[in-house]
Amino acid sequence: MKLALSIACVVALSSVGVGVQNHPDFSGTWNMDLARSEAAAQGTPIGSVTVAIRQSPGEIHIQTTRNGSTETVRYLPASARPGGGSEPIGAFRWEGTKLVTRLVTDINKQAITVEEVRSLDASGREMTVEVMLVVEHGYQSGGTGVLRSQNSPNTSKGINVFVKNRE
Numbered sequence: 001m002k003l004a005l006s007i008a009c010v011v012a013l014s015s016v017g018v019g020v021q022n023h024p025d026f027s028g029t030w031n032m033d034l035a036r037s038e039a040a041a042q043g044t045p046i047g048s049v050t051v052a053i054r055q056s057p058g059e060i061h062i063q064t065t066r067n068g069s070t071e072t073v074r075y076l077p078a079s080a081r082p083g084g085g086s087e088p089i090g091a092f093r094w095e096g097t098k099l100v101t102r103l104v105t106d107i108n109k110q111a112i113t114v115e116e117v118r119s120l121d122a123s124g125r126e127m128t129v130e131v132m133l134v135v136e137h138g139y140q141s142g143g144t145g146v147l148r149s150q151n152s153p154n155t156s157k158g159i160n161v162f163v164k165n166r167e
Contacts, residue, residue, distance in 0.1 A: 038158035
């Protein structure tokens with residue numbers, strides 16, 4: 001009887017963590033490696049870019065500084081319904097170990113959707129960010145928003161590499 005109870009306790013305790021996924025921690029301050037980033041090779045040089053990430057299970061804050069200007073975006077789980085607030089709010093989700101963020105914003109009064117897929121190298125010191133920008137024209141071309149071709153003329157993609165500051 002005691003053996004059966006002991007086995008039941010061990011099984012119950014060991015199965016508690018089965019549904020929990022471990023996600024990499026992107027928290028820290030990151031500097032763009034201009035030599036290996038596509039954003040740095042644009043027609044107009046962008047200069048240095050620093051990204052500071054604060055990550056918790058329920059939200060992620062990403063502060064980006066470029067050209068002396070800083071923008072902070074708060075990301076909530078894709079299933080959450082954001083409340084009010086003064087800062088832009090996007091959504092995040094996990095695809096395995098990759099962090100996917102999505103923000104609908106405007107640039108020069110033009111609606112833009114920015115999706116970034118972040119991944120870390122094995123050491124956790126290098127972050128690769130795959131960026132996709134979609135200019136929303138108010139009409140659909142190339143399919144619906146979900147099925148839109150990633151090669152349509154209103155889409156731009158690039159890959160940037162960031163190195164973590166020693167803290």
